[in-house]
Amino acid sequence: MTEKDFFRVTTLKAVLELIRTLPCVGEEVLALDRSVGRILAQDVFSSIDLPEFNRATMDGYAVQARSTFGTSESMPALFAVVGSVEMGEVPTVSVKAGEAVRIATGGMVPDGADSVVMVEHTQALDAHTVEVFKSAAPLQHVMEVGEDIRKGEKILVMGSRIRPQEMGVLAALGQAHVPVYKQPVLAIISSGDEIVPVDQTPDLSQLRDVNAHSLAGLISLSGGIPLYLGIGKDDFDELDRLCRQALAQADMVLISGGSSVGSRDFTLEVLQGLPDAEILVHGVSISPGKPTILARSGEKPVWGLPGQITSAMVVFHVLVRPALERISGLSESELGKSRQVPAVLSRNLASVQGRDDHVRVKLVRQGERLYAEPILGKSGLIHTMVKADGLIRIDRDSEGLDKGAPVEVMLF
Amino acid sequence: MTEKDFFRVTTLKAVLELIRTLPCVGEEVLALDRSVGRILAQDVFSSIDLPEFNRATMDGYAVQARSTFGTSESMPALFAVVGSVEMGEVPTVSVKAGEAVRIATGGMVPDGADSVVMVEHTQALDAHTVEVFKSAAPLQHVMEVGEDIRKGEKILVMGSRIRPQEMGVLAALGQAHVPVYKQPVLAIISSGDEIVPVDQTPDLSQLRDVNAHSLAGLISLSGGIPLYLGIGKDDFDELDRLCRQALAQADMVLISGGSSVGSRDFTLEVLQGLPDAEILVHGVSISPGKPTILARSGEKPVWGLPGQITSAMVVFHVLVRPALERISGLSESELGKSRQVPAVLSRNLASVQGRDDHVRVKLVRQGERLYAEPILGKSGLIHTMVKADGLIRIDRDSEGLDKGAPVEVMLF
Numbered sequence: 001m002t003e004k005d006f007f008r009v010t011t012l013k014a015v016l017e018l019i020r021t022l023p024c025v026g027e028e029v030l031a032l033d034r035s036v037g038r039i040l041a042q043d044v045f046s047s048i049d050l051p052e053f054n055r056a057t058m059d060g061y062a063v064q065a066r067s068t069f070g071t072s073e074s075m076p077a078l079f080a081v082v083g084s085v086e087m088g089e090v091p092t093v094s095v096k097a098g099e100a101v102r103i104a105t106g107g108m109v110p111d112g113a114d115s116v117v118m119v120e121h122t123q124a125l126d127a128h129t130v131e132v133f134k135s136a137a138p139l140q141h142v143m144e145v146g147e148d149i150r151k152g153e154k155i156l157v158m159g160s161r162i163r164p165q166e167m168g169v170l171a172a173l174g175q176a177h178v179p180v181y182k183q184p185v186l187a188i189i190s191s192g193d194e195i196v197p198v199d200q201t202p203d204l205s206q207l208r209d210v211n212a213h214s215l216a217g218l219i220s221l222s223g224g225i226p227l228y229l230g231i232g233k234d235d236f237d238e239l240d241r242l243c244r245q246a247l248a249q250a251d252m253v254l255i256s257g258g259s260s261v262g263s264r265d266f267t268l269e270v271l272q273g274l275p276d277a278e279i280l281v282h283g284v285s286i287s288p289g290k291p292t293i294l295a296r297s298g299e300k301p302v303w304g305l306p307g308q309i310t311s312a313m314v315v316f317h318v319l320v321r322p323a324l325e326r327i328s329g330l331s332e333s334e335l336g337k338s339r340q341v342p343a344v345l346s347r348n349l350a351s352v353q354g355r356d357d358h359v360r361v362k363l364v365r366q367g368e369r370l371y372a373e374p375i376l377g378k379s380g381l382i383h384t385m386v387k388a389d390g391l392i393r394i395d396r397d398s399e400g401l402d403k404g405a406p407v408e409v410m411l412f
Numbered sequence: 413m414t415e416k417d418f419f420r421v422t423t424l425k426a427v428l429e430l431i432r433t434l435p436c437v438g439e440e441v442l443a444l445d446r447s448v449g450r451i452l453a454q455d456v457f458s459s460i461d462l463p464e465f466n467r468a469t470m471d472g473y474a475v476q477a478r479s480t481f482g483t484s485e486s487m488p489a490l491f492a493v494v495g496s497v498e499m500g501e502v503p504t505v506s507v508k509a510g511e512a513v514r515i516a517t518g519g520m521v522p523d524g525a526d527s528v529v530m531v532e533h534t535q536a537l538d539a540h541t542v543e544v545f546k547s548a549a550p551l552q553h554v555m556e557v558g559e560d561i562r563k564g565e566k567i568l569v570m571g572s573r574i575r576p577q578e579m580g581v582l583a584a585l586g587q588a589h590v591p592v593y594k595q596p597v598l599a600i601i602s603s604g605d606e607i608v609p610v611d612q613t614p615d616l617s618q619l620r621d622v623n624a625h626s627l628a629g630l631i632s633l634s635g636g637i638p639l640y641l642g643i644g645k646d647d648f649d650e651l652d653r654l655c656r657q658a659l660a661q662a663d664m665v666l667i668s669g670g671s672s673v674g675s676r677d678f679t680l681e682v683l684q685g686l687p688d689a690e691i692l693v694h695g696v697s698i699s700p701g702k703p704t705i706l707a708r709s710g711e712k713p714v715w716g717l718p719g720q721i722t723s724a725m726v727v728f729h730v731l732v733r734p735a736l737e738r739i740s741g742l743s744e745s746e747l748g749k750s751r752q753v754p755a756v757l758s759r760n761l762a763s764v765q766g767r768d769d770h771v772r773v774k775l776v777r778q779g780e781r782l783y784a785e786p787i788l789g790k791s792g793l794i795h796t797m798v799k800a801d802g803l804i805r806i807d808r809d810s811e812g813l814d815k816g817a818p819v820e821v822m823l824f
Contacts, residue, residue: 032610033640036629050794053616057720057792087646087675088606090617104675106606106719108617148793155795163824164629165797168721171625172794176611194500194518198444199588204465205502205520213583217448217576228445234499263499263516307518308469309580341753342782368818370754380469381560382462382584383567385577406780412575 009283009290011396012318012356018280019322023299024329025182025251032170035162037223038180039329044156049146050172054109056085058141061100061122061130062113065138076123076133085110100130109142116141149173159331181329186224187246188212190231191239191267192257192307197231210309210382211256218316222324224252234263239270243302247274251327253302254320256312264291267304271295274302285355285396288379289315301327308380314358317391317410341390343372345405351394360388361409372407388412421695421702423808424730424768430692431734435711436741437594437663444582447574449635450592451741456568461558462584466521468497470553473512473534473542474525477550488545490537497522512542521554528553561585571743593741598636599658600624602643603651603679604669604719609643622721622794623668630728634736636664646675651682655714659686663739665714666732668724676703679716683707686714697767697808700791701727713739720792726770729803729822753802755784757817763806772800773821784819800824 027041056062063079071077083093084102091110095101100117101110109116118141121134149155149169156166162178170178190212196202197209209231216226227250232239239255246253255267271277274297281294288311293304301323305312325335343363351357361372372392375384390409394401401407439453468474475491483489495505496514503522507513512529513522521528530553533546561567561581568578574590582590602624608614609621621643628638639662644651651667658665667679683689686709693706700723705716713735717724737747755775763769773784784804787796802821806813813819 032625033628033638036632051619052614057790087604088615088618090615106604106619143790143792147790148795155798162629164626164633164725165794165800165824167629168622168626168725168794169798171610171622172620174610174613174620192499192518198583198586201586202464203500203502206500207463207518208584208586210580210583213444214576214580216445217574217579220448221576226445313577313580342777342780365754368754378469378555378559380555382577382580383560386567386581388577412577 009285010281011285015281015284015294015319016322018294019319019326022301022323022326025184025327027179028182029177030180032167032176032178035170035178035180036164036167038162038178038183039223040156040158040160040162040166041179041181041329043154043158044170044173044175046149046151046153046155046173048173049151050149051143051145051147054145055143056103056105056107056109056116056141057143058116058118059104060117060119060141061132062095062103062109062116063100063132063136064095064097064113065115065136065140067097068115068117068132068134068136071132071135073133076131078125079130079132081124081128081130100132114138114142157331159329160334161330184224184251184324184327185227185249186219186324187227187229187250187253188215188219189229189239189242189246189253189255190257191234191255192231192263193234195231195257211305211307211312214309214313215254215256215316218313218321219324222321223328224324234266236266236270239267240273243270243274247297247300247302250300252300252323254305255303256305257307263307264293264304268293271302271304284319286315286318287352287355287357289318289358290355292319294319309382310380310385313385314391317412318358339411340408341370341411343370343407343409345392345401345403345407346371346373348400348403349374349394350400351398353399354396356396357394358391359394360384361390361392362387363389363409372409421697422693423697427693427696427706427731428734430706431731431738434713434735434738437596437739439591440594441589442592444579444588444590447582447590447592448576448579450574450590450595451635452568452570452572452574452578453591453593453741455566455570456582456585456587458561458563458565458567458585460585461563462561463555463557463559466557467555468515468517468519468521468528468553469555470528470530471516472531472553473529473544474507474515474521475512475527475529475544475548476507476509476525477527477548477552479509480527480529480544480547483544483547485545488535488543491542491544493540493542512544526550526554569743571741572746573742596636596663596736596739597639597661598631598736599639599641599662599665600627600631601641601651601654601658601665601667602669603646603667604643604675605646607643607669623717623719623724626721626725627666627668627728630725630733631736634733635740636736646678648678648682651679652685655682655686659709659712659714662712664712664735666717667715668717669719675719676705676716680705683714683716696731698727698730699764699767699769701730701770702767704731706731721794722792722797725797726803729824730770751823752820753782753823755782755819755821757804757813757815757819758783758785760812760815761786761806762812763810765811766808768808769806770803771806772796773802773804774799775801775821784821
């Protein structure tokens, strides 16, 4: 193999297809209060009707709607106030024609009543009489039994992310504990003779371990748990030992660094020697990020990421995050959801056919439009990532995009 | 005061102005690895140039660019290979005209060389000679000293949120510890005789404590720490005790429930009796969420939220989150950032003038456009929140929005 055809690259699409075949992590049961952001491991069916009783949704008077028909500001109707409903108590009165019961928002609508007249549309004349001057429709300001959620209904779907509203539904159903997928643990190994820990002053020609920290942040924000295993020098035994430790402790492994051809060969050699190992991908037709490796040891994915920090971050967004979401149990329909916003490209962008290009952009709002403004500067510079809000992709079949073209921005 | 003019409501704009005057929480110093998502409490200036040495950004040969001028596939130039640069080591050779030094991505460009020729544009003839068949520009594939970040440059700004790329910058500068604002603690008190804990089966007419759980989730996702103090029955002394406990332990207090007029009066009375208390807002001209109360005790904000879960959640998104972000130290320019996406309204929506209406919407993508599709159904139903992706606001000066109108969606 000559150096020129070193990479027999895989397309982005093919790598994403591969990722869909990765198996999920296991499940666990969590206290409801610790479940926000986690992924449901079971469908949730309602064991009850919600509400469980006809509930008033306004402060006012519970009445029979037909007793109010025809009333108006100029033709008020008089009602006999026969009681009031205390919060949290079952009413002891029932409502007949021409009668009204004082009720507060959230109170249980008494038998006989089918409507609540807002207090703003009434005038109390004395303790026992109220004037109603607006006619009420049946079920007005009443939430009926089961109107929100029906008993037996599938209300939450396995594989969806638990937001505060889903927590509310689970609370309403009395689910103080929730079955969720475990958070995948992702081991990070930095490799390279030139890398020193952050708290160490690098000699001239050495570099601080930038990538491990950015990757840890990306893993946390993507719902995983980062496990930093330290820096491995370019030594087969040392990298092999770190990889085996990672496979024992983690669900997925990221090897960061080794950006030179020699170093990549070396990483490849270590990966090939792991138990039940297979190199799935060696080079991806994306830019930046071409030298990416994806291997497996048993069922666990192992990534070899480019050494340049900006390339490593792009590969994380484009490939590692989907893989992490996949093994997290996130459903197909939620993959990447809410991380993408449509925008309009602010200038022409050239691109090379045959690879998916990823360009850093800043979002700029002008009136009603959201513009994606490409960040200029060499791709390896980390300050370009600090300036950017996200990435856009230029398809492998395209020679570029024109100013004004619609683009999807993957938000950081 | 009659029931009709019970509320002298404050506009949304005025409440948001008030929120801008809230003081920030204190600062702390965190290990870099725990800093993701936190807010920088100081500007960061670079103490070094980045890179600290001229770095190769490709695998290849370091040369003097002018020695390559005029070369091409048909007119290759011969170079004498005088050495190679090991990763992490200062080169011992220097490069003269017609000489080349083998170098890998990330390596230190040796003295004399000003350019790197990609290995793909070379052919090694023997161990000491290489053919170059493409001319190289000066500084090609070389990242110069300080090209990414200059020594002394302000690179990160106080009040900005630390993303993975900011962690990378901090790592590169050797900042193993980071000054950040503390995470505000938000106490949650549920109030109401009708509320029972989630793990308890409610009697008919009672409700499980839904709001506390959704609020806890919202607080966590907004960068705060929820502190749940339990359910206070409608009893002055009990609610007063819980509020004082909350003020002792938290930076902001949320009282949830008390949705009826009577219960609101009661909450108001307790708030007025707190140390150095002032009722700042009693009713806001928004829908849903009108009965919202904002008070202060000393410098700490205390919110009385509507009892209906959907109203409470809307008020959190519209008012409490901005307040939380404000006391978290988030800079003006980042408030609400990346939580808003522009979309197009899918149908006509009527609205009442004189209040800011908030409508739940689902985002639906059709081709290049993102549509905001209003969720129908009574506003109090929690399943409408589960179906929704965010909120749109209809301005208080508007009578509604037409199908096709541009809207901003506040994402959940």
